């Protein structure tokens with residue numbers, strides 16, 4: 001079954017801890033936390049001052065998605081919150097293997113993110129050291145954007161590389177995911193989806209999450 005990670009970017013930040021409890025009670029699998037620095041992407045979000053109460057309220061593991069220039073700095077900021085995953089963009093990192101080793105040493109599962117234009121071959125020789133690869137199906141920076149459908153073919157290519165190099169590595173897709181595209185993602189071999197506006201825009205979080213757990 002596909003695992004669902006609601007992106008809290010679309011939550012009501014005036015009522016954040018209750019929103020976190022609500023998605024956990026509604027049966028989500030992970031909590032996706034989008035961290036943006038205003039440099040790597042043209043938007044800024046949250047740091048440890050906000051993510052710490054999120055971690056306290058959460059009964060499901062955190063999945064932190066870094067959209068930042070300085071990955072090491074942000075990993076140091078969030079490591080004490082013991083997220084299950086931290087993902088960082090291949091496009092922002094000169095030494096991705098070193099960052100993977102750092103995450104492993106901290107007991108955090110390493111994941112790498114690919115922007116829509118980046119081919120899966122860019123990380124072929126990192127797959128054996130990764131727990132997850134995140135394919136962006138929108139340009140990173142904002143919630144509520146339209147799904148870029150070329151990610152489906154990319155997921156299939158990535159799945160072939162994963163089968164060859166490390167079958168335990170998961171494929172995650174992030175951006176514009178909803179109940180209309182979930183089945184093509186499942187058929188392409190996707191294991192985890194992030195959904196922000198679809199989950200938080202639904203009156204019933206449980207119904208929305210279940211409709212993606214196919």
Ligand SMILES: O=C(CO)[C@@H](O)[C@H](O)COP(=O)(O)O
Pocket residue numbers: 007009010032034065067138139140141142143144145174175176177194195196197198
């Ligand atoms: O990383 C990002 C955006 O940069 C995502 O996690 C979005 O926040 C997903 O939102 P929706 O596209 O599902 O509304």
Ligand SMILES: [Co+2]
Pocket residue numbers: 007032033034065174194
């Ligand atoms: Co994200």
